[in-house]
Amino acid sequence: MKNYKMIISYDGTKYNGWQRQGNTQNTIQEKFENVISKMCGEKVEIHASGRTDRGVHADGQTANFKCNTDLNCKEIKDYLNHYLPEDILVKSVEEAQLRFHSRLNAVSKTYEYKIATEKPDVFIRKYVFVTDRKFDIEAMQKGADKLLGTHDFKGFSSLGKTKKSTVRTINFISITEENGIISVKINGSGFLYNMVRIIVGTLLDIGEGKLPLSAIDEIFEEKLREKAGATLPACGLKLVEVFY
Amino acid sequence: MKNYKMIISYDGTKYNGWQRQGNTQNTIQEKFENVISKMCGEKVEIHASGRTDRGVHADGQTANFKCNTDLNCKEIKDYLNHYLPEDILVKSVEEAQLRFHSRLNAVSKTYEYKIATEKPDVFIRKYVFVTDRKFDIEAMQKGADKLLGTHDFKGFSSLGKTKKSTVRTINFISITEENGIISVKINGSGFLYNMVRIIVGTLLDIGEGKLPLSAIDEIFEEKLREKAGATLPACGLKLVEVFY
Structure with a gap:
């Protein structure tokens, strides 16, 4: 099990914000979890530094997820960018310590x-x-x-x-x-x-x-x-x- | 009668190019002519340095038109920017010599x-x-x-x-x-x-x-x-x- 930290960018115009909650469709979190879960062959949860609201953009949002995969960081980035929509971009992927959490460890934004x-x-x-x-x-x-x-x-x-x-x-x-x-x-x-x-x-x-x-x-x-x-x-x- | 030279910018994504021709709807020329004709109270024709094709963008297109108006250049610019759609912008308006023609006088692009x-x-x-x-x-x-x-x-x-x-x-x-x-x-x-x-x-x-x-x-x-x-x-x- 590894913990991956990503810097991501998105045009929030057509999304209902970052966070998947209840019946809210079309969130950025959902887009990520669908693609990452497919990549890892298991249901994966992703944590961002915080939710952004409906229509809000991000150029340096940080998010992390844990999973088992044989892909290296460059391959993960390429995989996600290939399958994510054009208004969402993964700018970087790196391995983080297992205890790293995008929201809990954020010092400032x-x-x-x-x-x-x-x-x-x-x-x-x-x-x-x-x-x-x-x-x-x-x-x-x-x-x-x-x-x-x-x-x-x-x-x-x-x-x-x-x-x-x-x-x-x-x-x-x-x-x-x-x-x-x-x-x-x-x-x-x-x-x-x-x-x-x-x-x-x-x-x-x-x-x-x-x-x-x-x-x-x-x-x-x-x-x-x-x-x-x-x-x-x-x-x-x-x-x-x-x-x- | 005065001759006005404009520098204009547009996101061509949703337009059928610059030039109004035959039954072509939704051209940038048409958008300009509608607003300028309304401003001048008479049908006005506008000339660009050249047509741009469907979907092509411009940041420094030049166009000119002749009309009688009491508005000064700043007021013309503000009027046009107020009534033109958000994906078309007039960056500047200045008075040109009467014989100036955006297409015929262009030296290079x-x-x-x-x-x-x-x-x-x-x-x-x-x-x-x-x-x-x-x-x-x-x-x-x-x-x-x-x-x-x-x-x-x-x-x-x-x-x-x-x-x-x-x-x-x-x-x-x-x-x-x-x-x-x-x-x-x-x-x-x-x-x-x-x-x-x-x-x-x-x-x-x-x-x-x-x-x-x-x-x-x-x-x-x-x-x-x-x-x-x-x-x-x-x-x-x-x-x-x-x-x-």
Whole structure:
């Protein structure tokens, strides 16, 4: 029995997110498990660093699975890329220690959210959120700086009631603008449901002058989802890298 | 009456090429003419540097049209981008001299053809031709060098019988390979029907060792389409720049 660690990329446009759950059809996990199980001749489960939601993309998702196979890592990669659909790509396969687990061992993850403030380059149009609102990047970065560190992010999530901890740590948020595309990169210990999309939605409201900077303190204090900005569309979000 | 010159970009995937002709529906020209005619309040014809075929992309197509409008260039650009579909983008609009004509005044054009020799990055997968054949880039470049200059390219085209000249001049062909993507950039005075796709198809056959270098001399001499390589799929082709 060996444990294989993969870096994978996918265009999430037509999938119901990463995770196979209940009757949810057409998940990326399901696509992988079908092909890997066929390759190994037995039912194999695959673990990713975390689920990505319906329509969210990934360029550096990490996942692992255990199985017995005579194929080497290069052959596994080629096999999977041959049988997986064209919108899913295995970028690398390597053998990991048996106790390695993509989700449990993840130290931090970087997401990127892209906003086009004018009609975007046709070749990337499916990977950005398009809006004709105007934003002050400096104000957005000031808001971002207030989010850094360890906080209870409950107000920045779409979670219902939960007994689990909603405390997370954000390590950096960098905001850049180039050729009409605003890129917000966020690295953190972990993210609650819809947390990145709500954080960026809130930063956009601050950048537009619709919310004051102090809104962030209020959301931390009152933990009320409705005080934060909109949950932005999935198409602009991409899981960029997972650190171990 | 003013003459407007535009640089435009489009994802050709779902269009029947640039040119509106006869009963052909869903052309890029038609999309432009509908929106521009609405903007100007009269039927306006638009001229591109040349037609691109069904499924071919453009990043730097040039087109011009004449009309009377009170809008300035920035307003024209914004109007068109607002009403054109998301897979067509106007990158710039400027006023040109009245006698400027996108096709008649074009001095040369650069096309790029992209070939993925392994499963490509999911985010560019619709803009490359994917094959698992293996190619010797140096041999391809030697073949390319034999194509430079002024020749009768009839054998490298899908034209039927024609009385028009099939002599064209190729100024440069540069072939590079990076991350499993071979890029062939061709600049020439003009191109016959399917000429770029057949030239690249022939260079791939040479790079694979399926055709000898001398095949190019033979095709020039005998002018027989069947001696040249396959017409590669449209998805890998992009009109990159038009020079005036």
